[in-house]
Amino acid sequence: MRAVVMHGARDVRVEDLPMPTIEEPTDAVIRLAAACVCGSDLWPYRGADETREPRPMGHEYVGVVEEVGSAVSNVKVGDFVVGSFIASDNTCELCRSGYQAACVQRVGMGGSQAEYLRVPLADGTLVATPGEPAPDLVPSLLAASDVLGTGWFAAAAAQAGPGRTVAVVGDGAVGLLGVLAAREMGAERIIVFSRHADRQALAKEFGATDVVTERGDEGAAAVKELTDGLGAHSVIEAVGTQEAMLQAIKATRPGGHVGFVGVSHGVEIPGRLLFGSHVHLHGGPAPVRQYLPELIDLIWNRRIDPGRVFDLEVPLEDAAEAYRAMDERRAIKALLRV
């Protein structure tokens, strides 16, 4: 089968890899309906994460179950399914507490930018849709697999809700879907940090009420100005850099909540700043599995359209162009037709 493999910084190739097979009785193999490139794939693409050996890429996936192991009972061949970037048993104490991304049996996913994918712990990981989705719903279901689920977790961690002002650091797909999540959770006001007209427009479509173009301390100060000098109740950090984390903390009012989901790169949080800020800090890899049933339902019933973040679509064979477009910020998020 054809699959995307990263060989090093800016070196993405589409190659022939062996068909995945059932290795454990708890596995499933799915035929992908579509694949995509994640903002976090840009860390190794840009060399910020080292690529020591060729690595099959991709951790977001939707598709049709092709084969299941003997112990799989929650999904069956032919089901259209959505999974998350971390496979989880969904039965351990941590899963039951809502932290499937920290499941005691967790397996990090990889290799979903391909025609087929092996999914471990299929019973706990995969959620079937009510039927075969209309083609225009596929991008949204694919978004649920990571960027929507991650934005949703960020908004929940930031305690977005009625009467609250939410600020969002990061105008990539996760940040933009954090805006959508905050709106769905009933936030009163949603401030997005963005300097790009196309992303500002999509943020507004998703529910943003204010745009701030300043960054860092100036960005935080701008949010305070918009909130009686106090700061936002809820701030989503969806970048992962030191500047973004400090901006998020400083834009939050005492007693407010920062939900951070940007994969941390070089972040060191000064204890004294955090001590003096009185903010709540929570985040990490999103337990997307927790939200999948709800998100699938919202998408299926066309209440939300998170697939709008895909503004570039190319065949799997042209994956290198998808990476380039996202790296150069010509695209928010690229879908790969499989």
Next chain:
Amino acid sequence: MRAVVMHGARDVRVEDLPMPTIEEPTDAVIRLAAACVCGSDLWPYRGADETREPRPMGHEYVGVVEEVGSAVSNVKVGDFVVGSFIASDNTCELCRSGYQAACVQRVGMGGSQAEYLRVPLADGTLVATPGEPAPDLVPSLLAASDVLGTGWFAAAAAQAGPGRTVAVVGDGAVGLLGVLAAREMGAERIIVFSRHADRQALAKEFGATDVVTERGDEGAAAVKELTDGLGAHSVIEAVGTQEAMLQAIKATRPGGHVGFVGVSHGVEIPGRLLFGSHVHLHGGPAPVRQYLPELIDLIWNRRIDPGRVFDLEVPLEDAAEAYRAMDERRAIKALLRV
């Protein structure tokens, strides 16, 4: 009047200072019933915080109202009152949200190791007891002013409660009263990190069920062993050093809560560690004012006896010995008879 003044590291003197007076109509002046030395006073005592000029010490206080400004109406001359180390108006939006330590008008207190003290924002800051307290209640009411209120906030920030296992980093007065707070909040199991027999004993009296003597990564591993490999639900950090903060984060299960109240000294939280830990982090200077009515009630009705943390009592004139004893860990907390 006599008052304790720090001139530099390990140089604490008792001197004559001018009697405090009403400076603002919102002020009160109180005659202290007792004073005490805080663990955080040891930072400048040990030279970890610089003392650039002689500084009147002390920020914990109980006493009798001697005089009030023209705008004060909630307390009157003769009332026995308890206040907190941060004066607050208790009416601004942040106070009303429970973050009086971040009050928009907040004033950090100082100079309470003395015979008299000026308290700004008296209406918002001082809480009167139901009457003149029995002498044996005075140490407990004094504890409410900071160490109990701070331990209480830490336990609340760590979401101590029924069914939860709480671990406490730091066996000083705040950590010990964090144990007491966790017990009052209904925690099922309370693990205290301590290597000192006297502190272990008091921790058990306050409700600790387990003692761990290891520190750092070994201490965190010991907590995981006690909790099915998962870590505690709630961890209180009551030290303020890098080792203590990392120990607290690593001892917490994914989805669990760290409440940190140790005044941060040289702490830098690695973003990647926090990202991967899935813990909630919240803390800072405790909004003691929020808890004072409840704490006074518990003390008044002899439900709790936080004054047990005072294991040394000396006249105000001997303040230097009180500092020495706490510095050398011969005393958990020293009370100064005024």
